[in-house]
Amino acid sequence: MKAARIHAYGAIDDIRIEDVPEPVPGLDDVLIRVEAAALNPMDNKLLAGYLKDFFPLAFPYTLGTDLAGTVVATGPLVATVRPGDRVIARTDPASGGAFAELAAVPARLVVPMSADLPLASLAGLPTAAASAWQALFEAGAVQPGQSVLIHAGAGGVGSFAVQLAKRAGAHVTATASAANLDLVRSLGADGVIDYRNQDFTAFATGLDLVIDTIGGETLERSLGIIRRGGKLIGLSAPFDTEGPKARGIDAQFLFHQSDAGRLAAVAALATDGRLQSVIGQEFALADTVEALRSLSKGGARGKTLLMV
Numbered sequence: 001m002k003a004a005r006i007h008a009y010g011a012i013d014d015i016r017i018e019d020v021p022e023p024v025p026g027l028d029d030v031l032i033r034v035e036a037a038a039l040n041p042m043d044n045k046l047l048a049g050y051l052k053d054f055f056p057l058a059f060p061y062t063l064g065t066d067l068a069g070t071v072v073a074t075g076p077l078v079a080t081v082r083p084g085d086r087v088i089a090r091t092d093p094a095s096g097g098a099f100a101e102l103a104a105v106p107a108r109l110v111v112p113m114s115a116d117l118p119l120a121s122l123a124g125l126p127t128a129a130a131s132a133w134q135a136l137f138e139a140g141a142v143q144p145g146q147s148v149l150i151h152a153g154a155g156g157v158g159s160f161a162v163q164l165a166k167r168a169g170a171h172v173t174a175t176a177s178a179a180n181l182d183l184v185r186s187l188g189a190d191g192v193i194d195y196r197n198q199d200f201t202a203f204a205t206g207l208d209l210v211i212d213t214i215g216g217e218t219l220e221r222s223l224g225i226i227r228r229g230g231k232l233i234g235l236s237a238p239f240d241t242e243g244p245k246a247r248g249i250d251a252q253f254l255f256h257q258s259d260a261g262r263l264a265a266v267a268a269l270a271t272d273g274r275l276q277s278v279i280g281q282e283f284a285l286a287d288t289v290e291a292l293r294s295l296s297k298g299g300a301r302g303k304t305l306l307m308v
């Protein structure tokens, strides 16, 4: 089968599309024929070795964590899905394996999907939607009526976070560039801010919760518009949380880990049509290098997919 692999930490151009042996499912694994896989900024971070303390890679390593496809075979201990079932899955980042024609994934990381949804459109859910869920409902503990600012509302995480926050009854403001303001409004944002041409701190104050996938100056300046007792959940990189605490702000870095419960929660919403996936660009598996290069330039609109 074909797989997008690396043989050492390196750069996007080091990725090779190779013919490799088909994975053999272990006792508790599900073998999935991948229909689509979704890219995440984490793929580039894993490849570069930035996350090797958390997710040490064994080489050769097949990239990719998020996928949608059909079950081909199961290990003898698997009771949750059967061959022919349509599923989505998030592999452990240290194992990867989604950017390939077949992937063997532990059954606890696989969620069955109903037959009437276009599978490929669901491939973007696992990391981005589940991270948005964790940020809002677990770390952020969002409540109806609260004011929430979501940075990068048109991005992978942001496009799901806007919808989930709105569904939770929050008043949602989101930042995006001018070309994406209508998209973010259509996802449910009550207010939108063109972050390139407007100072977001001039449009919001006394916020209950900020979800920040940008970090740096955006994160620092966000602290100034959160009420005492409010929360900031940062996802881009670890940051100092003691300074905000001294100002009465509960600031946390969120580190998303694969979790079947969260994945099932977002899958259920998608199945009912209550959570849409915004699909920006689609590439072929053979064009993984081009796809990751495009993602690394920034400006992604929703999710970028590899159609396998």
Ligand SMILES: NC(=O)c1ccc[n+]([C@@H]2O[C@H](COP(=O)([O-])OP(=O)(O)OC[C@H]3O[C@@H](n4cnc5c(N)ncnc54)[C@H](OP(=O)(O)O)[C@@H]3O)[C@@H](O)[C@H]2O)c1
Pocket: 040, 041, 042, 127, 128, 131, 151, 152, 153, 154, 155, 156, 157, 158, 175, 176, 177, 178, 180, 195, 213, 214, 218, 234, 235, 236, 237, 254, 255, 256, 257, 295, 298, 299, 300, 301, 302
């Ligand atoms: N900690 C965790 O567990 C975790 C989990 C998931 C993601 N993440 C991290 O979160 C970050 C975002 O992930 P993602 O999948 O959402 O990425 P993405 O889809 O690539 O997000 C790109 C979006 O960022 C927007 N953007 C860029 N600069 C901005 C700024 N200054 N203000 C507002 N929006 C800006 C762009 O908007 P425009 O095109 O409109 O300019 C684009 O829509 C990445 O660093 C990722 O690694 C961390």
